[in-house]
Amino acid sequence: MANDAVLKIEGKEFPLPTMVGSEGEKAIDVRNLRAQTGYITYDDGFGNTGSCTSGITFIDGDAGILRYRGYPIEQLAEHSSFVETAYLIIHGELPNAKQRRHFGDLLRLHSPVHAAMDHLFEGFPLGSHPMAILSALLNSLGCYYPHLATNRVQEDLANFEEASAIAISKVRTIAAMSYRKSRGLPYIYPKRTLPYCENFLHMMFSQPYEDYVCTPEVAQALNLFLLLHADHEQNCSTSTVRMVASSGANLFASVAAGVCALWGPLHGGANMAVIEMLESIHAEGDDGSKFIESARSGKAGHRLMGFGHRVYRNYDPRAKIIKASFDKALASLGIKDDPLLAIARRLEDAALSDQYFLSRKLYPNVDFYSGLIMRALGIPQNMFTVMFAIGRMPGWIAHWKEVASNPKNKIYRPRQVFTGNAKRDYVLMEKRA
Ligand code: CMC
Numbered sequence: 114m115a116n117d118a119v120l121k122i123e124g125k126e127f128p129l130p131t132m133v134g135s136e137g138e139k140a141i142d143v144r145n146l147r148a149q150t151g152y153i154t155y156d157d158g159f160g161n162t163g164s165c166t167s168g169i170t171f172i173d174g175d176a177g178i179l180r181y182r183g184y185p186i187e188q189l190a191e192h193s194s195f196v197e198t199a200y201l202i203i204h205g206e207l208p209n210a211k212q213r214r215h216f217g218d219l220l221r222l223h224s225p226v227h228a229a230m231d232h233l234f235e236g237f238p239l240g241s242h243p244m245a246i247l248s249a250l251l252n253s254l255g256c257y258y259p260h261l262a263t264n265r266v267q268e269d270l271a272n273f274e275e276a277s278a279i280a281i282s283k284v285r286t287i288a289a290m291s292y293r294k295s296r297g298l299p300y301i302y303p304k305r306t307l308p309y310c311e312n313f314l315h316m317m318f319s320q321p322y323e324d325y326v327c328t329p330e331v332a333q334a335l336n337l338f339l340l341l342h343a344d345h346e347q348n349c350s351t352s353t354v355r356m357v358a359s360s361g362a363n364l365f366a367s368v369a370a371g372v373c374a375l376w377g378p379l380h381g382g383a384n385m386a387v388i389e390m391l392e393s394i395h396a397e398g399d400d401g402s403k404f405i406e407s408a409r410s411g412k413a414g415h416r417l418m419g420f421g422h423r424v425y426r427n428y429d430p431r432a433k434i435i436k437a438s439f440d441k442a443l444a445s446l447g448i449k450d451d452p453l454l455a456i457a458r459r460l461e462d463a464a465l466s467d468q469y470f471l472s473r474k475l476y477p478n479v480d481f482y483s484g485l486i487m488r489a490l491g492i493p494q495n496m497f498t499v500m501f502a503i504g505r506m507p508g509w510i511a512h513w514k515e516v517a518s519n520p521k522n523k524i525y526r527p528r529q530v531f532t533g534n535a536k537r538d539y540v541l542m543e544k545r546a
Contacts, residue, residue, distance in 0.1 A: 122150055136171050153528045159347075160423060164525070165355065169202060169511050170346040174424035179431065181344055182206070190434045195339040196220065196309050199507035202344050203277055203514070219278035224303035224312065226250075226286050227257045234294045243291035243499045244376045250287045252369035254279060262363035266517050269363050273517075276364045277510045284368075284506050285309065288499045289316035295495070310335040313503070318491065330445030331490060337438060338486055341431040341479060342501050344508030350374040350381065354509045356525040358516040371509045372502050378418070381501040384484040385494055387419040391453040394460075401459040409469040417464060419481030421473070431479035439482055446489050454485055 118129040118141045127149050130142040140163045147153050156162045171180045179186040182201050189198055193207075200208045200216050208216060233253060237246055255262030261276040263269055269276065286303055293300050293316075301319045303312050311327045314335065318325035345351065353374035357367040375381035394404050408417040422429055443451070461477055464470040487497050516522055 120146075120150070122152065125150075134166070136173070147528070153530070155530055158423075159352075164347060164352060165516075167346065167512070167515060168205075169508070169515065170344045172346055172424055174422070174426050177425060177427040177430045177433075179345075186341065186430055187434065189340060190337060190438075193340065194309075195336045195343065195504070198340045198343050199281055202507040202511045216278070219274070220282040220309060221305050223279045223282040224286055224305070226283055226290070230257065230287075231300065234290055234300075237294060239297055240295060241291075243288065243295055243496055244372060244502070246291035246294065247284070247287055247499055247502060248369045248372040248376075250291070251280070251284065251372060252366055254283065254365040255363055258365075262365050264361055264363050264366075266361050270514070270517050273364070273514060277514075280364060280368055280510055281506050284503050285313045286316060288496070288503055289313060291499070292317055292493065292496055308332070310339070314490075328445065330442065334438070334442040334446075334486060334490060337434070338483060338500065339504035341434060341483075342504030344505070344511065348380065349377075350505065351508055351512050355512050355516050358513045359522060359525040361517075364510065364513050364517075367513045368506065368509045371505070375502055375505065376498060381498045381505075383418050383478070383480040384487065384501060385497040387457075387480055387484040388453065388488060388494055388497070390418045391456050391460075394456050395452055401456050401463055405460065405463045405467060408464075409467075417460065417470070417475070419484070420464060420470065420477055421475040422478045425476065425478065426474040428476045429478040432477045432481055435479060435482045435486060436477075439486065442486060443489055448489050451485070451489070453488070457481065457485060 118131050120127045120129055127146075129146070132140045132142055134140070143154055154162070169182065171183070172178065181189060181198065182205055184201070184207075189201075193201075196217065197208065197213060200213065204212075230250065230253070233250060234246070258276070258279065261269065261272045261279070290300050292298075299321055301316045301321070303316055307315055310332045314327045314331065315325055347355075350371040354367045354371040357370045358364075378386040390404070394401055397403075405417070407415045408420075443449075443454075461481070464475065464477075470476075483501075484497055487500055488494070492500060
């Protein structure tokens with residue numbers, strides 16, 4: 114660090130250290146700003162705030178670059194699988210053959226949930242949203258595995274391998290069970306012989322009298338979807354996981370909080386919102402032009418869902434990969450004429466030549482096409498965000514570990530600029546208006 118930034122305020126100068134990351138991104142270190150000057154920084158939505166240093170994922174939003182542990186997303190999408198990428202994100206390196214086998218064995222071992230958990234599912238009313246069930250059940254894992262959720266960081270870190278395998282493996286089982294519960298269907302238990310994605314689809318779609326048959330194309334499409342969602346640095350849900358972890362909370366509690374943050378339509382809920390938007394455009398007989406016109410207001414409820422991103426000011430590289438694999442996936446699934454797909458393509462073309470969207474650098478994000486892929490795979494709409502949560506689990510786990518193993522960890526505790534009432538005296542009931 115060098116003291117090469119100077120803040121001039123109230124006639125005085127204060128030197129501020131600067132930092133440069135391994136990919137050249139620059140930051141001003143303001144950790145001592147308040148103590149030195151009495152000022153805090155104000156950055157609503159944290160768009161200019163580095164909340165931590167991290168060695169997991171690199172994004173250059175202007176150049177449309179995404180790398181997990183240094184590896185470009187395009188290369189991982191072409192050569193890797195979700196499980197291998199999960200290992201990479203969590204452990205920092207690609208696994209060798211022995212490590213990969215061991216990791217797969219751990220995931221298989223932990224795929225069933227504790228039999229008593231069935232009763233938890235029973236407690237939820239029919240039609241409960243699977244995201245609510247997912248968050249509650251992930252948190253409850255700490256009750257079934259108290260030795261992995263002590264909230265004593267060193268002990269939880271010592272058992273990290275087991276806890277992380279449980280989280281990655283069981284998130285998929287809980288997700289499938291929450292779907293079966295919401296539909297009033299009997300649970301289908303995991304099969305040890307099946308790989309990760311095939312096992313998930315088996316638990317979702319097999320019947321007690323007939324096994325679901327997964328084609329390699331379907332497994333590949335699901336692998337790609339999960340891999341593309343595996344981490345995305347300091348997004349809303351990951352920052353939430355880090356915030357909860359910063360208090361010393363265990364892995365299960367931290368990732369359960371991540372699920373809640375992911376649920377909203379501005380984050381993981383966008384893939385579902387895209388399909389709802391396309392369906393309503395279709396139902397109104399609009400070719401997309403009326404919708405684009407109203408989306409120019411930028412107001413909630415009118416926004417072009419699946420467009421725009423806080424960090425990408427260029428095409429989201431994940432959207433490029435999904436779009437490129439899209440036609441192949443749809444052909445292999447035998448889907449030819451999806452009217453929603455036609456509307457999506459028209460919306461994209463219209464937005465990419467519209468001054469409103471161009472001037473604000475609003476391009477399709479990963480969710481614009483991922484909802485359509487999920488739909489083609491037969492995943493019900495209220496499960497879309499759950500699918501995102503399964504994919505994001507490795508990232509949340511890696512960030513939990515980064516926080517927990519940082520010997521200089523500080524609890525996340527932002528400040529505020531208070532704009533409420535100044536001090537006033539209590540008014541007795543009989544004197545109130
Ligand atoms: N449609 C129409 N206008 C938009 C859109 C949109 N999708 N997104 C942003 N704008 C406008 C916004 O009204 C504002 O205009 P003005 O400058 O005239 O006030 C300008 O663009 C900047 O918007 P912002 O809300 O300040 O941008 P942000 O960085 O805070 O928000 C976003 C990013 C992703 C929340 C936002 O673009 C959005 O709401 N997109 C739709 C929801 C969506 O697709 N979310 C998924 C994000 S990717 C998956 C993930 O990582 O979670």
